[in-house]
Amino acid sequence: xxxxxxxxxxxxxxxxxxxxxxxxxxxxxxxxxxxxxxxxxxxxxxxxxxxxxxxxxxxxxxxxxxxxxxxxxxxxxxxxxxxxx
Amino acid sequence: xxxxxxxxxxxxxxxxxxxxxxxxxxxxxxxxxxxxxxxxxxxxxxxxxxxxxxxxxxxxxxxxxxxxxxxxxxxxxxxxxxxxxxxxxxxxxxxxxxxxxxxxxxxxxxxxxxxxxxxxxxxxxxxxxxxxxxxxxxxxxxxxxxxxxx
Numbered sequence: 001x002x003x004x005x006x007x008x009x010x011x012x013x014x015x016x017x018x019x020x021x022x023x024x025x026x027x028x029x030x031x032x033x034x035x036x037x038x039x040x041x042x043x044x045x046x047x048x049x050x051x052x053x054x055x056x057x058x059x060x061x062x063x064x065x066x067x068x069x070x071x072x073x074x075x076x077x078x079x080x081x082x083x084x085x
Numbered sequence: 086x087x088x089x090x091x092x093x094x095x096x097x098x099x100x101x102x103x104x105x106x107x108x109x110x111x112x113x114x115x116x117x118x119x120x121x122x123x124x125x126x127x128x129x130x131x132x133x134x135x136x137x138x139x140x141x142x143x144x145x146x147x148x149x150x151x152x153x154x155x156x157x158x159x160x161x162x163x164x165x166x167x168x169x170x171x172x173x174x175x176x177x178x179x180x181x182x183x184x185x186x187x188x189x190x191x192x193x194x195x196x197x198x199x200x201x202x203x204x205x206x207x208x209x210x211x212x213x214x215x216x217x218x219x220x221x222x223x224x225x226x227x228x229x230x231x232x233x234x235x
Contacts, residue, residue: 008204008206009224010219010224057139058139058142073204077219078201079200080135080140080200080206081164081175081200081205
């Protein structure tokens, strides 16, 4: 199946791309997808502990089973707003 | 639009369109602004990145949470992305309610929640380097700033 992967901030820098089209076996979970990416992009290894995931624009646990065409985003700890807050 | 991610300058006066309810007695119009100094370093400018479609959904979710907790009449969140200079507004939060107490409380809570879960990131750029800020942590530090790939 085909998964549309979106990457942000330091994770995007580690991979060098903002968006990846990834082919994965049926039944893969978010965690399995992430491990697949880590083996393709070893620089990701240092980030996995703090990453959240979103499937189709909603936060989702790593155990979530993926489906063909899903959009999966790997989300580092966020830092919106301003420091003054 | 009550929930918005935009690379255009944020104008708090544009939020006045949401202020027409006669039961309103209090309006909180909060602005988060880029500060010169961060973690002891002088900031040249900030660059905000966002997962925009999800960010607006999460803002709307926070809106529902706020309305479930406080009797407010309206709520809006706008966040800017791209390059922001010191003194520019990165975040606008509008809360209206019949009385001030719930408006203040709701606004303070909402800003904390925004910083906790809305998928927006900033990169601090100094004169000798730059780094993404993730949570409270500096990561992927790069020097010099000119080498940053964005």
